Amino acid sequence: MAALPSPAKPKTGEPPPPIPGPVRAAILLLALGEENGSVIWQSLDDSEARLVSSIMAKLGSVRQETLLRVASEFMREVSSTNLTGGPERTEKILMGALPRSQAKSIIEEIRTPESPDLWQKLSLAKPDQLAAFLSKEYPQTIALVLTKITAEQSAKVLSLLPAPLATDIVDRMLRMEPVSDEIMKGIETMIEEGFVTPPPLPGRRDPMDQVAQIFNAFDKKHESRFLAALDATNRSAAQKLRALMFSFDELAKMDATSAQVLLRSVEREIMVKALKGATKSVREFFFAQMSQRAAKSFQDDMEMQGPIRLKEVDEAQRTIVNLAKDLAVKGELVLATNTNDDEMIN
Numbered sequence: 001m002a003a004l005p006s007p008a009k010p011k012t013g014e015p016p017p018p019i020p021g022p023v024r025a026a027i028l029l030l031a032l033g034e035e036n037g038s039v040i041w042q043s044l045d046d047s048e049a050r051l052v053s054s055i056m057a058k059l060g061s062v063r064q065e066t067l068l069r070v071a072s073e074f075m076r077e078v079s080s081t082n083l084t085g086g087p088e089r090t091e092k093i094l095m096g097a098l099p100r101s102q103a104k105s106i107i108e109e110i111r112t113p114e115s116p117d118l119w120q121k122l123s124l125a126k127p128d129q130l131a132a133f134l135s136k137e138y139p140q141t142i143a144l145v146l147t148k149i150t151a152e153q154s155a156k157v158l159s160l161l162p163a164p165l166a167t168d169i170v171d172r173m174l175r176m177e178p179v180s181d182e183i184m185k186g187i188e189t190m191i192e193e194g195f196v197t198p199p200p201l202p203g204r205r206d207p208m209d210q211v212a213q214i215f216n217a218f219d220k221k222h223e224s225r226f227l228a229a230l231d232a233t234n235r236s237a238a239q240k241l242r243a244l245m246f247s248f249d250e251l252a253k254m255d256a257t258s259a260q261v262l263l264r265s266v267e268r269e270i271m272v273k274a275l276k277g278a279t280k281s282v283r284e285f286f287f288a289q290m291s292q293r294a295a296k297s298f299q300d301d302m303e304m305q306g307p308i309r310l311k312e313v314d315e316a317q318r319t320i321v322n323l324a325k326d327l328a329v330k331g332e333l334v335l336a337t338n339t340n341d342d343e344m345i346n
Contacts, residue, residue, distance in 0.1 A: 139169050249279060254334065
């Protein structure tokens with residue numbers, strides 16, 4: 001195929017004649033190739049695509065100096081004016097260059113900069129843990145969450161959910177309508193508090209906790225008497241008191257021998273959950289009772305487990321506290337108490 005006739009060489013000192021816009025476009029697209037130039041081709045209308053492709057077909061061999069000249073002119077024109085970014089300009093470019101659904105998703109994240117961090121966390125979370133967490137929520141909430149994270153993560157989560165629930169969620173996603181900012185903030189708060197493990201809470205100051213502290217000050221005789229009476233009148237309250245009367249943090253006051261007895265008696269999975277939500281000082285206490293290898297293994301398990309719900313941490317800690325109290329009653333370990341049993345009597 002014959003090449004386009006070369007323009008006449010300019011006289012010495014004269015600038016070369018300009019290359020027509022469509023020819024420059026054809027040369028640039030030829031240089032970019034199929035993969036890199038595909039986005040530009042998609043932005044051309046039918047008449048523009050026909051004109052540029054017709055010129056490209058007739059180009060033949062393009063000399064390097066011609067390509068460099070075209071590229072130089074392009075850069076000179078682009079850089080001759082200041083570029084202005086911003087949300088509106090970005091949105092316009094995205095809507096013109098990407099599929100509508102993808103562009104709208106990115107635009108929504110741009111408008112709410114606090115959201116990407118949260119949704120990125122969910123997109124990087126372990127699919128089985130995210131599926132387990134979401135399965136306890138209302139299907140409409142699950143559907144909304146899955147529209148906010150990556151398609152790959154959504155696919156993995158859906159595949160782990162029960163078939164009827166997954167089908168219902170997909171149907172809701174297809175019929176999803178815009179959600180108010182108030183509802184969105186509520187869902188984000190729920191995820192932050194429920195899925196991303198919060199820091200350990202300070203000591204409870206509700207009436208139940210205050211009564212538990214009073215019961216802790218009782219000797220065994222009075223403790224048993226009052227709990228037995230409460231069992232008969234309000235068994236639920238008695239059970240809650242038993243769980244609160246000796247906190248998980250107080251286990252760090254045990255002697256080393258008692259702590260090692262407790263560690264041997266607790267299921268590993270429960271201890272991992274309990275320590276994951278414990279204070280740094282309590283973690284260090286229990287790790288100090290282990291060999292370096294065992295402590296490192298526990299730390300690895302805690303890290304691999306990923307985010308867990310605060311409720312699971314509380315349940316694990318209460319289980320261990322109750323076990324410790326049972327072992328103390330059997331005389332297998334000694335719990336530190338706030339009583340003054342060590343006072344000297346004359």
